[in-house]
Amino acid sequence: MFRTRPALLPLAVSAALLGSLLACSRQADTPAPATAPTEQAPQGPKAALGSFGFDTAGMDKAVAPGDDFFQYANGGWVKNTEIPPDRSSFNSFTTILQDTEQHVRQIIEGAAGDAKASGDLRKAGDYYAAFMDEAGIQARGLAPVEGELKALSEIADKRALAATLGGQLRADVDLLNATDLTTDRLFGVWISQDLHQPDRVTPYLVQGGLGMPERSFYLEGGRMAELRRQYQAHVAKVLELGGIADAQAKAARVLALEIEIAKVHATNEQTQDVRAGANAWRRADLDQRAPGLDWQAFLEAAGLQDQQDFIAWQPGAISGISALVDSQPLDTWKDYLVFHALDRASPFLPKALADESFEFYSKTLNGVPQQRERWKRAVSLTNEALGEAVGKQYVAQYFKPETKARAEAMVKNIVAAFAARIDGLDWMSPETKQEAKAKIAGLKVEVGYPSAWTDYAALEVKRDDPLGNAERAGRLAYEQQRAKLGKPVGHSEWYMLPQTVNALNVPLENRLIFPAAILQPPFFDPNADEAVNYGAIGAVIGHEISHSFDNMGAQFDARGALRNWWTPQDLERFDAAGAALAAQFSQYKAFDDLAVNGKLTLGENIADVAGLATAHDAYRLSQQGKPAQALEGFSPEQRFFLGFAQAWRGKYREAALRNAILTDVHAPGQFRAQTVRNLDAWYDAFGVQPDQKLYLAPAQRVKVW
Structure with a gap:
């Protein structure tokens, strides 16, 4: 993600640049965990990976490693690579993404065209075929959404409004x-293990309701003011295409309402604060602390009428939004709901609406000049709806048992290396070490695919109803999550698909997930040089392990309970290291007027530093007794660090990079590659000198774990 807490990989495909796929065109251009956004190769030479797994041709050896390690490792690639016209960014994940997308396409299209296909895989094929039927979609026009629009027009009072909002x-x-x-729904809900009581499942209420990425797009000046103007024009155009009268005036009211919602939203930094979000509310608290919304009607429509416990993650936003339901005119809310119904449905409606959605969410917001081919959008949407049905077949065809075994062995080595690092900490007390070691000992790791697959038997899929298919899939996914309430806590659910090029740390379960798709070159190659493997996938593994001990993960104990297991002195030292790392990253500027937010990205940066150091330890342990052989002119230590830096190569369109810095918990890859400046071994490997730009005096190098 990776976590795609995704936490990495933004990894940027963060390993998590990738955002989650929603059945909504505004997400279609974002690199997504499930599939690749494009099959196109860059308009420059492909990375010419040597037989040892790293790309010497993509380097820029005219740059000193100690001045800019990202440029040294990737400058040639950056110079000769153009971002494909249907993408907002292009990075080292793209090769894997392209191959994986093609494999997934073959699986789905095979099911769509096979009359003998049955079960969930057949449903995936039918889902894909329904979306690919452009002529049928065009012929049906707005008919698929007319029933919802009619129902919204008939909302007669605030109680009916609350029921409508709850039903969504x-x-x-x-x-x-x-x-x-x-x-973009007024609230979201996350149904997961209770962070106060790990033996039960609880719904977490989360702020929502905005069509643009987050509150700053509504409240700041400069570029954001122009985006608001363009967003209002988009709202008006969608309403016009939907046959709604007085579209311009209604668009103005919709934007004004969303500005009011944005004013009460928590910031991204506040939302990342676990203790600020850990607000246990009883059912009565919703009425008392968040008056305005008819919570009884809302919860009944949401199927949560019997739920007595909630976690209000952003209590100020929940109260503020609820008050707006009462204070804003009913007709304004109806206009708002009509717009979002049309906007959400746009990918499944006639071309004019789908194109308008692309024009704003991809082209205007992220600078993407060309819409993805329809089959690519179909693959993404099918993965979103029936991803594990596809994933089961993907694993059977493309994931070798020996790859799984090799990756599991590497994970075991790196976990052991992290445990050894805990033992070696001279600043940590025995009491805190004991807790940390219990957590690393209890860490559960899953590689490749889940032990149990999602059952889609209850999902009805029709070849002539793409919008209905998407709505039913969304409803089923919600019902499957809601069904966890009142049941024993389970730790078998996967939160990303096997065909996802990413990795994940699950802090409430003290568990790591490494999907099959990321275990491919250039991240992992069983035939490649071990130094490169440990620098690439090894650092990813170390990154995910370290998320259990970053500024957020370190607040959870071995059971996943939110509990302070630190002595005051140890916590003070840990926080000081985090503050130093946040300050280091806040110095990196992507533009003259925009720097990385070191506090927002702190968890990922801690995981990078600790993960890279741990992978380096594990690599050295794996090489005991083996000769240090130079390959392609580079020592093993140099190849290790080059493997890491080349994993973070990438390019962004300006608008997409600006958005990422504002909203993403991952720093851009060009700055993540500079993490090496905190490891003593990097200085030795490349002879980095005090007069070089990345040089840090030993006392300034951040060592978290």
């Missing part, structure tokens, strides 16, 4: 695993 609630956010924090 979906489990479409994920606070701690995938860090998927936004929804």
Whole structure:
């Protein structure tokens, strides 16, 4: 993600640049955990990976490693690579993403065209075929959404409004695993293990209601003011295409309402504060602390009328939004709901609406000049709806048992290396070490695919109803999550698909997930040089392990309970290291007027530093007794660090990079590659000198674990 807490990989495909796939065109251009956004190769030479797994041709050896390690490792690639016209960014994940997308396409299209296909895989094929039927979609026009529009027009009072809003609630956010924090529905719900009582499942209520990425797009000046103007024009155009009268005036009211919602939203930094979000509310608290919304009607429509316990993650936003339901005119809310119904449905409606959605969410917001081919959008949407049905077949065809075994062995080595690092900490007390070692000892790791697959038997899929298919899939996913309430806590659910090029730390379960798709070159190659493997996938593994001990993960104990297991002195030292790392990253500027937010990205940066150091330890342990052989002119130590830096190569369109810095918990890859400046071994490997730009005096190098 990776976590795609996703936490990495933004990894940027963060390993998590990738955001979660929603059945909504505004997400279609974002690199997604499930599939690749494009099959196109860059308009420059492909990375010419040597037989040892790293790309010497993509380097820029005219740059000193100690001045800019990202440029040294990747400058040639950056110079000769163009971002494909249907993408907002292009990075080292793209090769894997392209191959994986093609494999998934073959599986789905095979099911769509096979009359003998049956079960869930057949449903995936039918889902894909329904979306690919452009002529049928065009012929049906707005008919698929007319029933919902009619129902919205008939909302007669605020109680009916509350019931409508509750009926739209979906489990479409994920606070701690995938860090998927936004929804255009008024609220989102995350149903997961209770962070106060790990033996039960609880719904977490999360702020929502915005069509643009987050509150700053509504409240700041400069570029954001122009985006608001363009967003209002988009709202008006969608309403016009939907046959709604007085579209311009209604668009103005919709934007004004969303500005009011944005004013009460928590910031991204506040939302990342676990203790600020850990607000246990009883059912009565919703009425008392968040008056305005008819909570009884809302919860009944959401199927949560019997739920007595909630966690209000952003209590100020929940109270503020609820008050707006009461204070804003009913007709304004109806206009708002009509727009979002049309906007959400746009990918499944006639071309004019789908194109308008692309024009704003991809082209205007992220600078993407060309819409993805329809089959690519179909693959993404099918993965979103029936991803594990596809994933089961993907694993059977493309994931070798020996790859799984090799990756599991590497994970075991790196976990052991992290445990050894805990033992070696001279600043940590025995009491805190004991707790940390219990947590690493209890860490559960899953590689490749889940032990149990999602059952889609209850999902009805029709070849002539693409919008209905998407709505039913969303409803089923919500019902499957809601069904966990009142049941024993389970630790077998996967929060990303096997065909996802990413990895995940699940802090409430003290568990790591490494999907099959990321275990491919250039991250992992069983035939490649061990130094490169440990620098690439090894650092990813170390990153995910370290998320259990970053500024957020370190607040959870071995059972996943939110508990302070630190002595005051140890916590003070840990926080001081985090503050130093946040300050280091806040110095990196992507533009003259925009720097990385070191506090927002702190968890990922801690995981990078600790993960890289741990992978380096594990690599050295794996090489005991083996000769240090130079390959392609580079020592093993140099190849290790080059493997890491080349994993973070990438390019962004300007608008997409600006958005990422504002909203993403991962720093851009060009700055993540500079993490090496905190490891003593990097200085030795490349002879880095005090007069070089990345040089840090030994006392300034941040060592967290």
